[in-house]
Amino acid sequence: MAVTFTCPASKLVFERSCFLHKNSRHVTNVLEHHFNYGVDILIPDCDSIPLHLTSLMVNSRFFLTERLPLAILIDKEFVEAFVKKGKLYMLSYGTAIDRDNCVAIVPPGILILNLTKDTYQELGLVGKPTVFQKKLPTKYVVEINLTEEYFTPGKNYYERVKWCLTDRLGLVFDFLVAWLPHEDQISQSSVPAYLCNKGFRSRAFKVSEEITFKKDVKYPVIDSNDFDGHGEGGNSDNDCPITSSTKYDEQKKGGTKSDGQLKSGDFLCSYTEFWEWLGAFTCGLDCDGSPDDFLSTFSCPDPVSISPSCCQCKYRGFILPGTINCLIESLRDYMKSSTSPWACVTVHGFTDSPVSWRRNEHGHHKGGENLYTFVLFPSEDYWLYMAVGTHDICPP
Amino acid sequence: MVRLKNRYYLCEIIPTGEKKQGTHLVGGFTERLVFKAVQKEVQDLHGDYGQGVLMGSFSVSYLNPDTNMVMIRAGRDYHRLVGSALPLVKKIGHQEAFLRTIHLGGTIRSCQKFLIKHNKQFVKSATEGVDVADPEVKEQGNG
Amino acid sequence: MAHPCELNILCDKNSGNNVEDRVKMALSLGYEVIVMNNFIPEFYTKKKKKGQEKTVPVPEASEIKIPEHIWKEFKKRYKNIQQCTRFTTVITDAAQMHGLTKQKELKGYDITAVQPTTEKLFHNCCTSDDVDIITFDMTEKIPFKIKRPSINKALEMGIHFELTYSPAIRDPTLRKHSIRNAIKILTVCKGKNVVLSSGCERAVELRGPSDVANLGILFGLNEAQAKEAVSSRCRAVLLHAEARKTIRGTAVMKVTPVVDISQKLQSSTESQKNSLQTTSELMPDESDKSDCNGLKEDRRTGNVSESSFRKRLHEKDTDFQFEDTVSSVSKKSKTVNVVDS
Numbered sequence: 001m002a003v004t005f006t007c008p009a010s011k012l013v014f015e016r017s018c019f020l021h022k023n024s025r026h027v028t029n030v031l032e033h034h035f036n037y038g039v040d041i042l043i044p045d046c047d048s049i050p051l052h053l054t055s056l057m058v059n060s061r062f063f064l065t066e067r068l069p070l071a072i073l074i075d076k077e078f079v080e081a082f083v084k085k086g087k088l089y090m091l092s093y094g095t096a097i098d099r100d101n102c103v104a105i106v107p108p109g110i111l112i113l114n115l116t117k118d119t120y121q122e123l124g125l126v127g128k129p130t131v132f133q134k135k136l137p138t139k140y141v142v143e144i145n146l147t148e149e150y151f152t153p154g155k156n157y158y159e160r161v162k163w164c165l166t167d168r169l170g171l172v173f174d175f176l177v178a179w180l181p182h183e184d185q186i187s188q189s190s191v192p193a194y195l196c197n198k199g200f201r202s203r204a205f206k207v208s209e210e211i212t213f214k215k216d217v218k219y220p221v222i223d224s225n226d227f228d229g230h231g232e233g234g235n236s237d238n239d240c241p242i243t244s245s246t247k248y249d250e251q252k253k254g255g256t257k258s259d260g261q262l263k264s265g266d267f268l269c270s271y272t273e274f275w276e277w278l279g280a281f282t283c284g285l286d287c288d289g290s291p292d293d294f295l296s297t298f299s300c301p302d303p304v305s306i307s308p309s310c311c312q313c314k315y316r317g318f319i320l321p322g323t324i325n326c327l328i329e330s331l332r333d334y335m336k337s338s339t340s341p342w343a344c345v346t347v348h349g350f351t352d353s354p355v356s357w358r359r360n361e362h363g364h365h366k367g368g369e370n371l372y373t374f375v376l377f378p379s380e381d382y383w384l385y386m387a388v389g390t391h392d393i394c395p396p
Numbered sequence: 397m398v399r400l401k402n403r404y405y406l407c408e409i410i411p412t413g414e415k416k417q418g419t420h421l422v423g424g425f426t427e428r429l430v431f432k433a434v435q436k437e438v439q440d441l442h443g444d445y446g447q448g449v450l451m452g453s454f455s456v457s458y459l460n461p462d463t464n465m466v467m468i469r470a471g472r473d474y475h476r477l478v479g480s481a482l483p484l485v486k487k488i489g490h491q492e493a494f495l496r497t498i499h500l501g502g503t504i505r506s507c508q509k510f511l512i513k514h515n516k517q518f519v520k521s522a523t524e525g526v527d528v529a530d531p532e533v534k535e536q537g538n539g
Numbered sequence: 540m541a542h543p544c545e546l547n548i549l550c551d552k553n554s555g556n557n558v559e560d561r562v563k564m565a566l567s568l569g570y571e572v573i574v575m576n577n578f579i580p581e582f583y584t585k586k587k588k589k590g591q592e593k594t595v596p597v598p599e600a601s602e603i604k605i606p607e608h609i610w611k612e613f614k615k616r617y618k619n620i621q622q623c624t625r626f627t628t629v630i631t632d633a634a635q636m637h638g639l640t641k642q643k644e645l646k647g648y649d650i651t652a653v654q655p656t657t658e659k660l661f662h663n664c665c666t667s668d669d670v671d672i673i674t675f676d677m678t679e680k681i682p683f684k685i686k687r688p689s690i691n692k693a694l695e696m697g698i699h700f701e702l703t704y705s706p707a708i709r710d711p712t713l714r715k716h717s718i719r720n721a722i723k724i725l726t727v728c729k730g731k732n733v734v735l736s737s738g739c740e741r742a743v744e745l746r747g748p749s750d751v752a753n754l755g756i757l758f759g760l761n762e763a764q765a766k767e768a769v770s771s772r773c774r775a776v777l778l779h780a781e782a783r784k785t786i787r788g789t790a791v792m793k794v795t796p797v798v799d800i801s802q803k804l805q806s807s808t809e810s811q812k813n814s815l816q817t818t819s820e821l822m823p824d825e826s827d828k829s830d831c832n833g834l835k836e837d838r839r840t841g842n843v844s845e846s847s848f849r850k851r852l853h854e855k856d857t858d859f860q861f862e863d864t865v866s867s868v869s870k871k872s873k874t875v876n877v878v879d880s
Contacts, residue, residue, distance in 0.1 A: 008762065099542055099770070116541070133763075138541065138771055365762070366749075400726075444711050445757060448718025473726075 008366040008390045014271055015384040016227055019332060026374070026382065030328065030347075031321045032357045032396070033372065034106045035091050038348040039315040039324060040282055041331070044219045044307040045340045049211060053330045054313065057207055062178040062318035063192045064093060065202040069172050070103065070165045072198060073111060074146065076153055082191055083109040083146050086182040089320060092173040097352040098139075098364040103173055104354050109147035114354035114361075115140050123169045125161065132363045132391045141354070141361060176318045177202070207317030217310040218287065218300040220269035220277055222342060224381035227271040273301040275385055278344060278373065282312075305341075319347075328374060335378045346373040356392055363391025370395075402453055403475035405482060406499040406507045409464040413492045424461035429489040431456045434468065437481040446481075449474045457504060463515075466495070467507055475500075543748035544572035544773035546625070546650075546672070547703060547736035550603040551578045557742065562605055564742040566617050572777065573620070574650060575603045576738075578627045583638030600624040600647035623777065625650040627674060630660050639669045650780045652701065658683040665693035671780045672734065674701040675724065677717040690728045697779045699772055700724060703738030704746070704754050721758035730764040734772045 017024045039057065043049070072078060073090070082088050083105070090105040102114040113127070120127060120140040127142030144161060145151065151158050165171065179191045192202035269277075277300055280287055289296040324347055331343055349356060351368035362370055367389045375383040386395040409425055435454070438446040450470065458467040470478040482495050498514065501507040545565045550558050562573055582597055603624055605613075614620060626648040630636060639645060639653075652672035655661040661683060664673050673693065675681055693700070702721050706713040725733065735751050735758075737744060746754065748769045755765030 005756075365766070444714040445718060448715040449722060451715065451719040452722060 010367075010369070010390060011388050011392065011394050012275075013384075013386040013395050014227070015386075016224070017382060017384070019380045019382060026328070026384065027325060029357075029372065029384065029386070029396075030325050033321060033347065033349060033370075034089060034355060035104070035350045035353040036319045036321065036324065036347050037316060037350050039313075039319060039327070040344075040346040040348075041311070041313040041315075041327075042278070042282070042344040042346075043311045043338075043340050044217065044305075044342070045309070046311040046338065047213075047309050049311050049313065050330075050334060053327065053334060054209065054211070056323060056326050056330070057315045057319070058209055060178075060207050060317070060319065060323050061188055061204055062176060062207075063189070063202045063204050065175045065177055065192060065195050065200055067172050068175050068195065068200050069170055070113075071162065071170070072195070072200070073105065074144070074151075074158070074161060074165065078194070079109070079146050079151075081194065082179055086186075087180040087320075087322070088191070089178045089180075089318075091176045091318070091350060091353055093176050094174055095352060096364070097354060097362065097368060101171065101173075102352060102354045103171075103175075105146075106355060106359070109145065110359065111144040111146055112354050112359070113142040113144075115142060119169065119171070123171075124164050130363065131361055131393070132365075139363075143359070178318050178320050180320055180322055205317060207315050207319060210314040212312045214310045214312060215308065217281075217307045218304045219281075219307055219310070220274055220301045221303045221305050222269050222271075222274055222375070224342075224377040224379060224383065226268050227383065268303065269301045271383060271385075274375070275373070277301055278346070282346065328376070331376055332380070335376050338378075341378075343376045344373060345376070347371060356388055357386075357395045360393040360395075362388075365390035400453065401472040401502070402469050403472050404457065404501045404504060404507045405468045405470070405475075405479065405497055406501065406511060407466050407468065407482065407495040407497050409466060409488065409493050410496055411464075411491055411493040424464070425459065425466075425488055425491070425493075426461075427456040427459045427466075430459060430466050430468070433485050433488045434478065434481060434495075437485050438477060441481050441484060442477050446477050449477060454478060465511065467504065472502075541770045541774040542571040542619070543569055543769050544574070544777070545570040545737060545745075546574045546701065546734060546773055546776065547576045547738045548573060549578055549738060549740060550575045559605065559609065560742045561739060561745065562622075563613070564745050565737075566613055566620060568745060568747040570748065571617075571620050572623065572773065574623045574625045574736075575605070576625045576627055576652075577603050577648070580629045581631070581635075582628050583635045583642070597626070597642060597644040599644055600626075600649070623649040623780075625652060625672075627652040627654065627672075629654045629656065630664065631656050633660065633663060636660075636663055636667060636669070639667075646784070649784075650776065651783075656682060658686070658689075661685065662689045662692070665689040665698060666696065667698075668696070668783065670698055671776055671783065672699050672701045674703070675720055677703050677706045677720050677738075678713050679716060681720050681723060685724060685727045687727055694728075694732055697732075697775070699732045699734045699776050699779075700728060701734045701736055702755075702758060702768075703736055704751060704758075705737045705739040705744040707754070708744050708746070718758065725759040730760045732772065732775075733760065733764065733768050734776060735765075735768040736773075 017026070019026060041053075087107040088105055088109070089107070090103075092101075092103040095102045097114060099116075101116055101119050104112045104114075106112065113123075113125070114130075115123065115127070117138050117140065120142070123142075125142045125144075127140045129137035130139040130141060133139070151161075153159070153162075177191050177195075179188055181188060181190070189204065192204070195202055277287065280298060285298070286296075287298060287300045289298045291297055324345075328345060331345065335343055349362075349370035351364060351370075353362055353370075356362040356370040362368065368391075370388045370392060372384065372386040372395075375385075388395060409430070434456075435447070435450070438450055442449075452474075453469060453471040455469050456466060457469045459465070468478065468482070479497070479500070482497055485495050486492060499507060499510045501510065548558065548561050548565065558575070565573055577598065577600075579597060604610075605622055610622065624647070626645055628635065628639075630653050636653075639651060645651065650671045651669060652674050653664050653667075653670050654674050654676060655664045661673070664670050666689075702717075702724065704717070707717040708714075733755075735755050737746070737751075739745050751769050752762075752765040755768050756762060760768060
C-alpha cells in the first residue's frame with residue numbers, strides 16, 4: 001500500500017542502421033505506423049529549405065466525413081472500390097480511446113472496432129478483450145477483415161456483421177479519411193465524392209505548414225557510429241550492420257538525464273541525451289540552464305556546436321505513411337548535397353488511435369504518445385527512435 | 397485477514413548540549429518529547445502528507461532514560477518517511493540532541509534481542525583491559 | 540475507463556447559492572455526469588419520550604436538480620452530459636436505516652448514501668439493500684474501526700466507498716485528517732470499490748478528473764485504481780442505484796433448445812433431483828455460447844458466470860429451480876446482479 005511516486009512506464013526502442021543496407025527496415029517501420037497527425041523536421045546549418053521537400057507535404061489532402069454509419073464501410077461497392085484497391089486509411093474523429101468507441105480502417109483492409117464493454121455486449125460481434133486490463137477489461141477489440149473472400153453479401157458472416165451494424169446497434173462516427181489510389185489518374189477525393197453521393201457531407205482539409213528559421217542555435221554534436229557517446233572509433237563503412245535494438249524501460253533506467261550530464265569522459269553526445277535535447281528544443285524550451293539556476297539546470301549536452309541558421313518545419317494533419325516515406329527519401333537526397341551534420345524527422349501518431357504499429361493495440365493511460373524519430377546523416381546512416389506510452393505494446 | 401505490520405526504529409539519543417553529568421543528561425527525555433520532536437521534523441520535511449500518513453501508527457514505544465535508548469514505531473508502508481526524518485532531529489525538548497539509528501526491526505522482540513546484544517558488546521568493550529577484581533576499580537565503582 | 544463522473548456536489552441549505560457555478564466548473568473540467576447531493580444529517584429521529592417518530596421534511600429530488608432551461612444551455616455546449624440526484628444522511632442509530640425505505644421522497648433520488656458513526660452501524664450499512672455509497676467525514680477522525688468482514692459484505696453487495704478530496708484542498712489540518720482517513724480505509728479495502736468525489740462548497744475546490752486520479756494516488760490507490768475511481772467505479776454506482784430502484788431480486792434466464800415431449804415426460808416421472816440433472820443436460824452446450832459472448836459475470840465482483848449458474852441448478856435447495864426461473868426470485872435472495880464494469 002506504500003505510495004511510490006514513479007513515472008508512468010514508457011518504452012523506447014533505439015535502432016542504428018544504414019539506408020543502403022539490404023535488411024534495413026526503415027520503409028516498413030514508416031509504412032506500418034498508420035495514423036500520423038504531425039511531422040516535425042529539424043535541420044541545423046540550413047538557410048533555406050528546398051521546395052520539393054515541402055511541396056509533397058503541402059499537396060496532400062485529407063477529408064472529414066460527418067456522421068457516417070459503420071454499415072456503409074462494409075458495403076460491397078465501397079469495399080471493392082476503395083478498400084481492395086489502393087490504400088484506405090480511416091480513423092474515427094473526436095473519440096477518446098479510453099472512454100469512447102473508436103473505429104479505424106487500416107490497409108490491407110482491416111476494420112478495427114475498439115469498443116466499450118456496453119457497446120461490445122450490445123453489438124454481438126466476436127472480439128477479444130483489451131490486452132492492457134487482464135482482470136476486468138473495460139474495452140474490447142473487434143477486427144473484421146473486409147478483403148476476405150467469405151466477406152461477401154449472401155454469406156452468413158457478412159449478413160451477421162451487417163445485421164449487427166445496422167439493426168442491432170447503428171453506430172455512427174465522424175471519420176478522418178485519406179485514400180492512396182492504386183493508379184495516378186484516380187483522384188484522392190473519390191472517397192468523399194462517393195460518400196457525398198450516398199448523402200454524407202465531407203469537408204476537405206490541407207496539411208498545415210509552419211516553417212521557422214532560428215539563428216545562433218546551440219545543438220549537440222553526434223556521430224552516427226558512436227551512439228553511446230564514449231568516443232570509440234566507429235565503423236565508417238557505409239554498409240554497416242544493424243546493431244541490436246536497445247529496448248529499455250524508462251522506468252528501470254531512471255535518472256538518465258543527470259547520469260548523461262555528469263559523465264566527464266564523453267567525447268560526443270549519447271543517443272539518450274540527444275533524444276531529450278530534441279524534445280526540449282522542439283517544445284521551444286530554453287536550453288541554457290546553468291548549474292546554479294533555480295528553475296532549470298537543463299542545458300544542451302556537450303559537445304555543443306552553434307548553428308548560424310536552423311530550420312524547423314511543422315506539419316499538422318492526417319498524414320499518410322507513404323507521404324512520410326517520400327519525405328525521408330527527399331531528405332536523404334538533400335543531405336547528400338548539404339553541409340548539415342544531421343537532420344531530424346519526428347512523426348507523431350494519434351493519441352486516440354486504436355493501433356500504433358501494424359495492428360498492435362494502442363491505449364491511453366496517462367498519455368497516449370506513439371511517435372518515432374529518424375536522425376539522418378550524410379553518410380546514409382540513420383538513427384531511429386520509436387517511443388510508446390504505458391498502454392502500448394513494444395514497437396517492432 | 398489484514399495484519400497491520402509495523403517497523404521499529406531503535407535509536408540512541410546523543411545529547412550535544414553543555415549540561416552533562418557523566419554520560420547522560422540529568423532530568424532526561426520523555427516519550428512525549430521525542431514524539432513531538434520527530435513529528436515536527438516529519439511535518440517540516442514531508443509536510444501535511446507526511447503528518448497525515450503518520451497519524452495511523454506512529455508512536456514512541458519504549459524509552460530508557462538511563463541508557464538513552466528509544467524505540468520508535470511506524471507502520472510498515474510508510475516507515476521510510478519516519479526514517480528519513482530521524483537524522484534531521486536537532487532538538488528534543490529544550491536540549492540539543494540528535495538520534496543515532498542503531499537498528500530497524502519488525503517487532504519489539506527483535507529490537508530487544510538486538511539491544512541486549514548491543515549492550516553486551518558495549519560492556520565488553522568498555523571493560524576491556526580492566527580487572528574488575530582490582531580493589532582500586534572497586535573503589536571507583538563504589539564512589 | 541468510462542466517462543468521468545462527479546458524484547458529490549453539495550446542494551443543501553448550508554452550501555449556498557452557487558450550485559450553478561459549481562456545476563458549470565465541473566462540466567468545463569470534463570465531467571460528464573454530475574450528481575447533486577442533498578446532505579441532511581438527521582432526517583429521521585425517534586423521540587423515545589413522546590413515542591412518536593419525527594422526520595425532517597426532505598425536499599423532492601426535482602427541487603435540487605438544475606432547472607431545465609439552464610441544463611439545456613449546458614447541453615448545447617457539452618454533449619453527452621447528464622445529471623442525477625443523491626441523498627446523503629448520517630446514521631446515528633439503527634432506526635434511521637429503516638427510515639431510508641419508508642420515506643416517499645427518498646425514492647425520487649437516484650443514489651442513496653449513508654455516513655455511519657459506529658462499527659455496528661457500519662456493518663449494518665454494508666449489508667443493507669438500500670445503500671449505494673458509504674461515505675465518511677474526511678474532516679474528522681473516523682471514530683470506529685473498519686473491519687474486513689464488513690468490507691467484504693459491502694463488496695459483495697456492490698456498495699462503494701466514497702472519499703472526498705475537497706477538505707484536503709481547503710485546509711492543511713483537514714488535509715492531514717483526509718489522508719489519514721483515506722489510508723485507514725484503503726488499507727482494509729485494498730482500493731476496491733472506491734470512488735473519489737469532491738464534496739465541494741465552492742467552485743475553486745473542484746479539480747479535473749486526471750488531477751483527482753493523481754490525488755487518489757496520494758491517498759494510497761495505485762494508478763489504475765485511481766483512474767477507475769473517477770470513472771468506472773462511479774458508473775458502477777449509478778448502475779447499482781438504477782438496479783436497486785427497479786428490481787427486488789434477479790432471475791437469470793437462459794434460452795434452452797426445444798425439447799422432445801417424450802423426453803420431458805420421462806424426466807418428470809423421475810425424482811426432483813434427477814429432473815434437475817436432465818434439465819441441465821438439456822442446457823445448450825458450449826458451442827452455443829456465441830450469442831452470449833461477453834456475458835460471463837461473477838457475483839462477487841458484480842458479475843455472474845454461466846458455470847456458476849449451472850452449478851446452482853444441480854443444488855437441491857437452490858432458488859433458481861427451473862420452475863422458478865420465469866417468475867421472480869424468492870424473497871430469500873436479495874442479491875442484485877448488476878452488469879458491472
